[in-house]
Amino acid sequence: MKGRILGRISLRAYSTDLKPVVSSTLLISRTPIISEELTAFESQYYKYNNELWKRLMWTFPKWYYYKDGTISEQMFKELNPAPVFNNPNVDFPNGRPEIRQGRDRRFKQELKLPKTYSTEVERADETAAESSDNLSRKIVPNSRITKADETKDLTSLERKLARTLYLVISLDGNKWSLPNFEMSREEKVPLHKLAETGFQSIGGETVNYYNVSNTPCHLHHSENKKEYFIKSHILAGKFAPVDNSTKFMWLAKEELQEYLEGAYYEDVKHLFNDV
Amino acid sequence: MLSSSIKSAVLPVLRTFVRFKSKADVSPSTQRVIGQMSALSASKKQPKVIRLSNEDLIKHKSIVNAWNLYRRRKVSRQRDQLNKQYQSIVDAMEDLKQSEPELYVWANTKQTNKKFPLQLRVPTDYPPSQPWVYNVKK
């Protein structure tokens, strides 16, 4: 069956009086790995609301978590000195403090907790092998920008972690398109099977993927050809083309606009995710 | 004589418990319960009510207005896109029904034993140390 499915644009020209050629286009995407990038307004709004929320928060019940006279209480006290107390003999030009339970009720309560790691170790070497096993080490999140972003490697699956990427291939290194596989006229197979086997034949052997449905999600009419779109997600692995002349890229929606043909992109752009 | 004995029996019950005072009198277990209850109670722990000036009220209202407009635009854009995608599916299936009935039946059969892949990640704020898994077990 695999032999009959053509992994590339067929060289054999079909006579035009026949029915249009049915083909299956694989819309394989890499879903976002990290959360969406926020706009300036979004992040500012969240920050503002967060501040309001902190301002309206109850006072931290210190006595419950730090028992009187213990060393941890002493450490906490050192880190969080008591606010200026409301001395009736002193004039406060910017408003009298309102101290309740060791907190100025007019503002949010800012707490500093004792560090679980020592600063010397932090400075010495963070990349030491043993430090990754140390549960009390300082938590430093990984960067949202990866090496692939810096080197602008369009073939990497580690680029643009916050976006959905789609696979585009090129047979001649010039014209880019979504991977498309034609159905043979003799033997018919389901559209999603056609896309799957076709994808494996051009280099998808090393890919773990998930076909969303056997139902096509779009139909694109072109000259004597019908392209049915099958949606799929890449879960793991790497697309490695069988033929060395086949080029491929993982692109986000705006980049697809540059590489795909204008009219074609306009027809299919609603299938691509904005995020 | 009798009254004093009653007094000594009743007084510990009637005593009002105050945090940090009369520490020596209560047992450690009672003290612990008092501490737990005071951690849960709102007494003195609530912040001052926010009273905004006229300008700040207008500012706050405008911020909320802008946010609502922003969200509305975003959600309606997403809804439009989803509607278009749904229409695409309907169009494709209608066409398939007319031109390729056999493929239509295959495309329309329910995939019963299909399972959602557990490897699909939920987006997090920061990437894992290895953002992508390259080795695939066959």
Added chain:
Amino acid sequence: MWRKTASKYSLRAIHSTSKCLTTGEKKVWSELSSRSSSLSIKNAKIKKSLFEGGKPETIVNIERKAAYYSPVDIDKTFQLAYDELARVSGDKYALVDELKSQLTSETDTEIKAQLEKKLNKALVDAEIYNPEVLYNFEYDSELIDASQPVYRKLLHDKWKSHDLMVLMQRLEQLHVIPDTLPTLEPKVEVKVKFPHNTKSEFSSWIVPGTVLPAFAVCKPPTIEITLFDETAVTDDSNSSSLYTVVLVNPDEPDLSTNSFTTKLHYGLSNVPLSHTDNQIDSGKLLTDGEEFTFSSYIPILPEKNAQIQRACLWVFRQNEPLTIKSCERESFNIREFAAIHNLTPVGAHVWRQTFDRSVNAIREQYHLPRGRVFHRVRRTDPYMG
């Protein structure tokens, strides 16, 4: 952020005004050549504290001002929110321009009316989120300009949220509906006050249903009729902007039938009203009073031991100019009156009166005969009715 010394403050002021000029050019709401000045804050200091932050200018007390703290980051967030709102408003103003150009080329009256409706909505949408408009509406009632669609919309919403509900409750509970007219579909806000009073209790706007003493109502009231629907906006030449105002008392005792009749106490007709000129006050009555009045004002003066009496003020929209010479006060049939003159009730108001010490003096003032005194008469057999 907040400088106390005068020299520093003035330096900052100069710097900030120059900044304001440069950033203001691209924004829709700071452009005032084609927009009414009522759409911006008049007080420059308050405007500055709204857009640039710092301690609020609306707090006058110096100590309270110093002790005031704005929420963290409110100014920065407000700036971004303002840009977002202004951008949306810019789109709406583009729509306004398009609709205006369509209106000038359109000739069909029906399509024109539709376009005007759309234009009005677009004008509201373009300004409804403007922080300066919101500020003026909330805190600077002098700047509320009813000729602007956005202020009319805000006034309408405010009226619907409270005053309209109070009015309808009083009209129904006091049975003004259906004792005078079968029902009311309120389209205008009717406010009544008696400005000749010196006590604020009686000189301010009357809440519907209040019981007023006779001295408080001894002179004709000032009536404010706020129009909300856009179709009513016309100039004086158009008859659809003419209104009729009638004050009736449905509780006048009628001994002959052992019942009550309706008495007419005040009648005005052909009163032209518009969005901005919406008051019937003593000044207007002095100049055009004779033209409008078909039945001069006589206060409701309940007689002793008569029941509490309702003063029902009805506002009608006229379909054409009327010629009412005079009207019989006694046994006034308001339903017939409305039907004969083809009047549409659009608003109402009600207050109540009862006998008090000032009634007799006011009767003399209006050259009325001394009022009757009613007594309770015990029926012969209470069970027979």
